[in-house]
Amino acid sequence: MSRRTMALLSQWTSRVFSVDMDGETVYFKIHDTQTGKGGKEVLRMFGNIQKGASCYSLLVSSGEKIHSARFHWKLKDKLSTALPPQCRFSPMCSFLPGVRDSLVHGYFLQAPSSDSSATTERLLRQWLRLDDPLLVCSYLHEENTPRWIQHLWNTEQNHGIVPSEAPESHPATLNLINSDVFYSFQAARDVLQKCADIIPEAASVLELLPCDGDMEARSKPDFPIIVLEGLDATGKTTLTESLRDALGATLLRSPPPCLSPWRARFDQEPPILRRAFYALGNYITAQQIYSQTSKTPVIIDRFWHSTAAYAIATAVNGPVCDLPAEGSELYRWPSDLLQPSVVFLLTLDPEERKRRLKDRGQGETKEEHELDLNQVFRLRVEEAYKRISGPTCISVDASSSAEQVLRQVLLLIKAKRYL
Ligand SMILES: Nc1ncnc2c1ncn2[C@@H]1O[C@H](COP(=O)(O)OP(=O)(O)O)[C@@H](O)[C@H]1O
Numbered sequence: 001m002s003r004r005t006m007a008l009l010s011q012w013t014s015r016v017f018s019v020d021m022d023g024e025t026v027y028f029k030i031h032d033t034q035t036g037k038g039g040k041e042v043l044r045m046f047g048n049i050q051k052g053a054s055c056y057s058l059l060v061s062s063g064e065k066i067h068s069a070r071f072h073w074k075l076k077d078k079l080s081t082a083l084p085p086q087c088r089f090s091p092m093c094s095f096l097p098g099v100r101d102s103l104v105h106g107y108f109l110q111a112p113s114s115d116s117s118a119t120t121e122r123l124l125r126q127w128l129r130l131d132d133p134l135l136v137c138s139y140l141h142e143e144n145t146p147r148w149i150q151h152l153w154n155t156e157q158n159h160g161i162v163p164s165e166a167p168e169s170h171p172a173t174l175n176l177i178n179s180d181v182f183y184s185f186q187a188a189r190d191v192l193q194k195c196a197d198i199i200p201e202a203a204s205v206l207e208l209l210p211c212d213g214d215m216e217a218r219s220k221p222d223f224p225i226i227v228l229e230g231l232d233a234t235g236k237t238t239l240t241e242s243l244r245d246a247l248g249a250t251l252l253r254s255p256p257p258c259l260s261p262w263r264a265r266f267d268q269e270p271p272i273l274r275r276a277f278y279a280l281g282n283y284i285t286a287q288q289i290y291s292q293t294s295k296t297p298v299i300i301d302r303f304w305h306s307t308a309a310y311a312i313a314t315a316v317n318g319p320v321c322d323l324p325a326e327g328s329e330l331y332r333w334p335s336d337l338l339q340p341s342v343v344f345l346l347t348l349d350p351e352e353r354k355r356r357l358k359d360r361g362q363g364e365t366k367e368e369h370e371l372d373l374n375q376v377f378r379l380r381v382e383e384a385y386k387r388i389s390g391p392t393c394i395s396v397d398a399s400s401s402a403e404q405v406l407r408q409v410l411l412l413i414k415a416k417r418y419l
């Protein structure tokens with residue numbers, strides 16, 4: 001048993017467990033460790049579960065962050081293909097309230113019939129024997145009572161479970177730093193260095209990175225550095241190109257084109273790798289900005305706001321009120337990343353955005369497709385954008401014609417003396 005698994009087991013009774021099911025999150029905790037009896041309250045989640053169904057939970061307990069993240073990521077595919085088709089599984093996690101980095105991810109399984117539960121049990125026992133970094137529990141209904149018992153396979157212990165209150169901040173915020181959002185060049189580079197032996201593309205990305213010495217703070221740029229942000233199809237590309245022409249500026253983007261060959265590869269990886277890749281893209285773009293800003297104004301199509309806002313809005317998967325509160329350190333600008341003179345955030349009515357996406361007729365990224373399907377995700381991204389601290393961020397209504405939007409932004413640039 002790994003040290004991490006043993007540590008997890010030693011805190012087992014202090015942990016809160018949460019399951020996302022049918023758009024709702026249910027929290028529960030262990031009630032009585034001595035007798036194994038649960039409280040009288042029935043967990044809502046179990047109330048919804050079909051009578052006679054067997055339930056299991058799997059938590060990924062590996063010690064090493066990247067290994068654990070990749071294991072959890074692949075486990076989803078493994079569950080989709082290996083479980084009997086009638087079985088359902090939902091995301092779950094476990095954490096120690098208020099304790100940073102205590103979150104572990106997993107899945108909650110429901111097998112509706114005795115056949116499907118026999119197959120599921122056989123599979124889970126096989127996986128445990130393979131020394132997979134898993135903690136497996138099954139849930140038993142105490143006869144003639146509303147109580148449920150959680151049976152932990154790894155130690156053969158029984159515990160009664162009861163509903164728990166939702167934590168003060170969303171559990172995902174406990175592990176955001178250096179798993180979803182990277183606040184320094186070194187933290188993001190470490191991730192790619194650690195996975196270079198399993199993902200050869202990481203070595204190619206590392207070769208493109210600036211050297212440590214190049215990351216030191218530079219003198220104030222001579223010309224303004226202007227970032228354009230916003231959801232897909234809000235008009236960033238159109239506006240960056242017309243600003244470039246109007247100001248005689250240099251146009252850059254993040255991630256920079258030199259990372260294009262590896263982008264699709266990292267988009268398939270779990271958040272820790274994917275977000276580290278995008279974070280590093282900003283540092284490469286920052287180097288390109290430094291080399292231009294003594295010559296011309298620089299316009300950038302997406303930068304740190306995109307990296308942080310999408311990462312936070314994906315990890316925190318509830319309503320907007322579940323996002324870290326305004327002013328949270330999670331919205332801070334990385335201290336070693338160049339700060340632009342100003343950021344313009346293009347905002348657009350969802351219907352108009354959809355119309356523009358359709359007119360453009362291009363394929364969307366999976367994440368962008370999700371934005372369309374999931375209104376709440378879109379709201380979270382927009383709100384996270386606005387909460388990021390650092391350079392001045394000005395929201396611009398991008399619903400008027402391209403010429404009018406350009407005129408509006410040029411007026412703002414002049415009025416605020418960015419030029
Ligand atoms: N102000 C505008 N009014 C109407 N259509 C626009 C406007 N700006 C951009 N478009 C159109 O909307 C689509 C998306 O714009 P684009 O600049 O590619 O957005 P982004 O770079 O943010 O994804 C394009 O087809 C573009 O021609």
Ligand SMILES: Nc1ccn([C@@H]2O[C@H](COP(=O)(O)OP(=O)(O)O)[C@@H](O)[C@H]2O)c(=O)n1
Binds near residue numbers: 233236255281282
């Ligand atoms: N600086 C950046 C740019 C993009 N991204 C990621 O890339 C996705 C958007 O890229 P995209 O190519 O679809 O954007 P558009 O420029 O096409 O609007 C977002 O979902 C972010 O997850 C990032 O993390 N950091």
